[in-house]
Amino acid sequence: MKKSILEFWVGLFVLLGAVAVGFLAFRVAGGTSVGSSSGSYTVYADFSDIGGLKAGAPIKAAGVLVGRVSDITLDPQSYQARVSLNLDKQYAFSSDVSAQILTSGLLGEQYIGLMQGGDPENLAAGDTISLTSSALVLENLIGKFMTSFAEKNAGSDDKAAE
Template sequence: MKKSILEFWVGMFVLLGAVAVGFLAFRVAGGTTVGGTDGSYTVYADFSDIGGLKAGAPVKSAGVLVGRVGSITLDPNSYQAKVSLNLDKQYQFSSDVSAQILTSGLLGEQYIGLLQGGDIDNLAAGDTIAITSSALVLENLIGKFMTSFAEKNAGSGEPPAAAE
């Protein structure tokens, strides 16, 4: 009898542990609670390069989480990335808000940062943010640096310095 009670409590402990791990994994992965879209509205932004931005990435303003990236599609007419932003209804932004793709730290995750404008009219559901700034892709910056370095050395007529 005592052994079966002990096994019951050990099983309950393991079950609670599994539920807790599942909940934490869901929260870390950027999941929202059930019915989390009821308190949000969707706006859109077009970017020429989104870098490594993914659906579910945070949308922040002044460092505060104000929403999440809903989906990312390619506009067949402009060949730009069309990003849907699901913003919390408690945060209203002016119609001249600007959106830029930023990175947390040097190699961290990418997110969208919103910078409030000065217009008195607010964004409505379905509106498109007109002022956007694309992601800075580290590989492109390194490639530009290497190209300019090679052109500089080719123009000087001197061989590149040997590493010691």
């Protein structure tokens, strides 16, 4: 009898531990909290280069999570990336808000940062953010630096030959 009671409590403890680990894994992976149902609205932003931005990436304003990226598509006319932003309804941004793709740390995850504008009119569902800044791609930056360095050295070699 005592053995079966002990096995019941051990089993219950293991089950609660598994539920806690699952919940923490869900939160770390970027899932939304279970009880948050305040609603959201969708706006769009067009970028020439999104780098490594993925659907589900956070959207932050002043470091505070205000939404998530819901979808990324390629516009067949402009060949720009069209990003769908699901913003929490409790946050109202002005119609001249700017969006830029930022990186957490040197090699961290990419997210969209919103900078509030000064227009008294607010964004509505379905609007497009017109002021955008694309991702800074580290490989492109290194390539530009190397090209500039090579051109500078080639110019100094030509002067030395004269």
